[in-house]
Amino acid sequence: MDKIIINGGKPLKGKICISGAKNAALTLLPCALLTDEPLTLRNLPRLADVDSFGHLLNQLGVSTTVEGAKPDEMGRVMTLRARNIVSTVAPYDIVRKMRASILVLGPLLARAGEATVSLPGGCAIGMRPIDLHLKALEALGAEIEITSGYVRAKAPKGGLTGGTISFPQVSVGATENALMAAVLAKGTTVIENAAREPEITDLAKCLIAMGASIDGLRTDTLTVHGKEKLHGATYAVMADRIEAGSYACAALITGGSLELVGAHKETMPSILSGFVDAGGIVEDTKDGIAVRADGGIKALSVSTAPYPAFPTDMQAQFMSMLALAEGTSLLTETIFENRYMHVPELTRMGADIEVRGRAAIVRGVEKLHGAPVMATDLRASMSLILAGLAAEGTTEVSRIYHLDRGYERLEEKLQAVGADIERISDG
Ligand code: UD1
Numbered sequence: 394m395d396k397i398i399i400n401g402g403k404p405l406k407g408k409i410c411i412s413g414a415k416n417a418a419l420t421l422l423p424c425a426l427l428t429d430e431p432l433t434l435r436n437l438p439r440l441a442d443v444d445s446f447g448h449l450l451n452q453l454g455v456s457t458t459v460e461g462a463k464p465d466e467m468g469r470v471m472t473l474r475a476r477n478i479v480s481t482v483a484p485y486d487i488v489r490k491m492r493a494s495i496l497v498l499g500p501l502l503a504r505a506g507e508a509t510v511s512l513p514g515g516c517a518i519g520m521r522p523i524d525l526h527l528k529a530l531e532a533l534g535a536e537i538e539i540t541s542g543y544v545r546a547k548a549p550k551g552g553l554t555g556g557t558i559s560f561p562q563v564s565v566g567a568t569e570n571a572l573m574a575a576v577l578a579k580g581t582t583v584i585e586n587a588a589r590e591p592e593i594t595d596l597a598k599c600l601i602a603m604g605a606s607i608d609g610l611r612t613d614t615l616t617v618h619g620k621e622k623l624h625g626a627t628y629a630v631m632a633d634r635i636e637a638g639s640y641a642c643a644a645l646i647t648g649g650s651l652e653l654v655g656a657h658k659e660t661m662p663s664i665l666s667g668f669v670d671a672g673g674i675v676e677d678t679k680d681g682i683a684v685r686a687d688g689g690i691k692a693l694s695v696s697t698a699p700y701p702a703f704p705t706d707m708q709a710q711f712m713s714m715l716a717l718a719e720g721t722s723l724l725t726e727t728i729f730e731n732r733y734m735h736v737p738e739l740t741r742m743g744a745d746i747e748v749r750g751r752a753a754i755v756r757g758v759e760k761l762h763g764a765p766v767m768a769t770d771l772r773a774s775m776s777l778i779l780a781g782l783a784a785e786g787t788t789e790v791s792r793i794y795h796l797d798r799g800y801e802r803l804e805e806k807l808q809a810v811g812a813d814i815e816r817i818s819d820g
Contacts, residue, residue, distance in 0.1 A: 397790040397804065399781035400813040401763055404649035404686075407810035411637045411655040411681065412438040412801040413468045413630035416706075417592040419493040420569045421599050421630060422446045425455050425473035426500035427577060428603060430625030436468035437630055438801045441794070445491045447471070452487075453497065454479030467655070468630065478505045485511035485542065495523055498546060499570035502535055503577035506548040512539070520730065525560055525567035532556040533571075533578050555580030555619055563588050563699040568615075569596055575617040576605040584615040590700040591660035595631045602626035632657050635706045636800060638664040639775050641684040642710045643807070645673045646717060646783040650685030651810060658682050663703040667695050671714060692720030692757055697728050709735045709776035716744035717783060718757035725752045735773035738766040742780050742788065763788040771799040778803070782812055 413436035422443070425432040437443055447457045455475040481501050488494040488511040501508035513523065523544070527537050530546055533553040538545045555578045558571050568588040573596075575582035587593065589611060597607045597615065603626045606618035637656035644651040645668065658665065658677065665675050668684065672691040676683045692715060697705040705728040715722040716739055726732045733748050740746055741764045745756040763786030768774035774795045781788030793816070796803055807814050 394791065394819050395793055395816050396819060397778065397793050397796075397814060397816055399763070399778065399788045399790070401782050401784040401786065401788060403782070403811050403813055404647045405643055405651055405782070405807070405810040405812055406649050408652045408654050409640050409806050409810060410467050411632045411640075411653050414438070414592060414595070414633035414635070415440055415442060415799045416565075416635070417595040417631050418443050419446055420496055420592060420596045421628065422450060422473065423496045423500045424573065424596070424599055424603065425450060426453065426475050426478065426497060426504055427573065428623040428625060429474075429476050431472050431474045432603065432625055433470065433472045433627040435470050435627065435629040437471050438633065439469055440799060440801055441797045442491055442493065442799065445487065446493065449483060449487050449494055449497065450475075452480055453501070475504075481505050481508050483508075483510040488513050492521065493566070495526060495566060496569055496573070498526060498544065499530065499572070499574035502530060502546050502548055503553055503574045506552065507546065509543050509545045512542050512544060523567075525562065525564045526570045529558045529560070529567055529571035529584075530574055532558045533574055533582065551579070553578035555582040555617070558582065558584045560584070560586040565590050565593065568593055572596060572600065572607070572615060572617065575619060576600050576607070576623060578617075578619040580619055582617040582619065584617070585613070587613050587615045588699060589613055591631060591634060599626065599628040602628050631660065634661040634664065635704065635772070637661060638668070638707045639710050639779070639800070640806075641665070641668050641673065642714045642779050643782055644684045645671060645686045645690060646714045646779050648686045649810070650683065652678055652681060652683045654681045656681040662701055664707055667693065667703055667711060671711070671718065690714055690718040690757070692718040692722040694723040696725040699728075705729055705732060706772050708732060709772045710779055712736075712746070712753065712755060713739060713776040713779040713783075715755045716746065716758060716761060716780065718755070720757055722755040722757070723752060724755060727751060734769035735776045738769075738773075738777055739780055741766060742784055744780070760785055762786055765789040765791070768792040768795045771795045775800065782807070782814070
């Protein structure tokens with residue numbers, strides 16, 4: 394298995410191009426199931442999860458072709474076409490590796506009238522049930538049965554019908570499944586307490602480009618007027634706000650300064666306000682934003698919550714940064730029940746962190762020291778990379794396949810701004 398070796402302590406300086414958003418890509422790809430015409434997605438990040446999703450769609454009958462991007466484009470361009478759906482089954486061996494596979498449920502049901510998807514099960518960060526996805530589809534008339542570890546969903550004879558979906562709790566994935574099902578349902582669907590993450594808006598914009606009628610973008614109530622058919626479209630994936638936020642932390646934790654080319658400030662309000670509260674400086678540039686340190690890191694108190702509040706996907710990276718702050722910080726994780734797996738690893742590097750239930754008390758230390766550490770999930774992995782970039786000495790991060798799921802060309806991007814980082818193969 395590959396490892397990443399970092400010799401820390403070098404301030405990062407220069408430009409990093411922000412890739413297309415993983416979490417947007419993973420909900421835009423299944424949109425291809427909603428039409429028999431081609432859907433071309435531009436600015437797709439080169440990530441293991443995107444490849445896995447492509448393979449899943451291939452099994453369902455979607456053809457995928459990757460074209461060269463225009464010279465000024467970074468990401469990949471993929472054209473997907475679901476002329477005929479040849480299978481409506483997402484099997485266990487794919488779903489267990491990539492939870493986002495559950496996002497084929499809504500579109501398959503809407504287009505083919507049925508879907509069988511393996512239950513994803515829990516993961517490193519928590520139980521992660523899918524009850525909200527299923528309740529949403531039931532509100533559109535689907536009949537759902539759970540047998541032998543699989544969800545089997547069936548639409549009524551005439552297809553799904555519009556209805557009111559009122560989520561008791563905000564869920565990004567359930568909102569996405571509901572939206573993708575509702576665009577082909579008969580009549581009007583109202584989705585209340587919908588997630589407002591920018592990736593949901595990206596999904597809605599892509600569906601609109603495919604002929605869907607959706608009102609209430611960026612709000613917690615989405616109104617969908619179902620269409621009999623959708624058509625093909627070309628759509629560019631939004632910039633990855635979590636990748637941009639992670640590199641902002643890299644600038645501050647190393648006392649450096651970075652331009653994040655392509656970053657969209659308006660999709661990351663609480664990340665940037667947290668960054669500024671922690672002592673960072675943010676400025677607009679022609680192509681994105683510039684972030685830099687302004688002296689030391691300041692302690693702060695931050696709680697994760699659905700957008701526009703501070704994202705759970707940035708909690709681990711902020712924790713690394715705050716480990717080196719002057720004073721004591723309080724982080725509270727309200728979204729996932731087990732998202733502090735990076736704490737013991739950061740502690741091994743000299744951090745002083747105490748977890749009390751959902752809260753983590755981070756007492757700032759003067760220095761972190763390099764150590765061998767193990768990545769446990771995607772964002773936890775990035776927190777270890779950040780700690781390694783700031784630490785004295787050598788940090789060796791193992792189990793880095795998590796990073797390849799969500800950070801495109803991580804070492805290359807960091808090397809280009811002065812980090813001493815390399816990937817080595819264990820043979
Ligand atoms: C998505 C993101 C993930 C991010 C998360 C929260 C993708 C591919 N993943 O995950 O990176 O951390 O949003 O911003 O976009 N829940 C239920 N029942 C359900 C669904 C969710 O109880 O049916 C709970 C979850 O266990 C969790 C909370 O609701 O505690 C929020 O989860 P959700 O927003 O659904 O996260 P995902 O869509 O899985």
